[in-house]
Amino acid sequence: MILVTGGAGFIGSNLHAALVARGHETVVVDRLRANNKWRNLGHHPPAHLINPDALDDFLATHPPIEMVFHLGAISSTTATDGDLVWQSNVALSLRLWEWCARRAVPFVYASSAATYGAGTAGFTDGLDSLDALQPMNLYGWSKHAFDLQVRRLLAQGAPRPPQWAGLKFFNVYGPNEYHKGHMISVVKVKHDDILAGHPPRLFRSDQPGTPDGGQRRDFIWVGDIVDVMLWLRDNPAVNGLFNLGTGQARTYLDLAHAVCAAAGVPEQVEFIDMPTALRGQYQSYTEADMTALRTAGYAGQFTPLETGIARYVRDYLRTADPYR
Secondary structure, eight states, X not given: OEEEETTTSHHHHHHHHHHHHTTOOEEEEOOOTTTTGGGGGTTSXXXXXXXXXXXXXXXXTOOOOOEEEEOOOOOOTXXXXXXXXXXXXXXXXXXXXXXXXXXXXXEEXXXXXXXXXXXXXXXXXXXXXXXXXXXXXXHHHHHHHHHXXXXXXXXXXXXXXXXXXXXXXXXXXXXXXXXOGGGSOHHHHHHHHHHTTOOOEEEOOOSTTOOTTOOEEOEEEHHHHHHHHHHHHHOTTOOEEEEESOSOOEEHHHHHHHHHHHHTOOOOOEEEOOOGGGTTSOOSBOOOOOHHHHHTTOOOOOOOHHHHHHHHIIIIITSSOOOO
């Protein structure tokens, strides 16, 4: 069995679908609640669905888990409950690390590009670069805190999983994100603007020297994220903290134009003021340095932004069943 925390969520359910397609028996750890999140699993029900509150008891039964993908977290960049975020994003991650170390189970976990903050220290991954990073929000800090915990445990020679990998996801878009509320990808939001009869709306820049729509992010198709995680499954000798983006930053204006093209409407954009809650916490530039993952042997090609957006709109957003 393969255990996926957050397996009913956006990235987790896409990974889960790929694992089921490979014939793996899966354990999904997540809360479905009442917002149609269950539909992320509708085409591929897991062998087991565990509430996160029951995870410790489940693991105490010594189930035959062969790998853990730990993707569950409080992922909102505007989260404010520090105690809850710590328990969910750091303490639980540490318990799973220690369990995998005791049971000799490979462990892959989600870090985040939010650990880079404004990017003033660059976007170089790896444990050696952590001290220079200054996350801009509670979520990014919690992910950074666990990366630091991993470095500390490794430096101390503490027991470790036979394979471990932390993945710093950049801006992911694709199917099964529909339950995420204000954390839905910009691609989906811009497509919703068009469906509502509006031109895509973008935030005005709050950074001197960056034009409106000129904010640049590393946008990555969720299928590429899944491919890398499956590659880690197939390459158990690979360990480390890795960026996971495309390695090419694109502007929000590029993204909006690509959504217009995919939807078959003219390239028109409307600029709006950035919400007060995001000012000072908004990354105006991210671009993954993919050297480490390439050096580790990953040779897959990442989906160009226009191709990924066209696929998302054509194969999911404009269909009767937009779920993977």
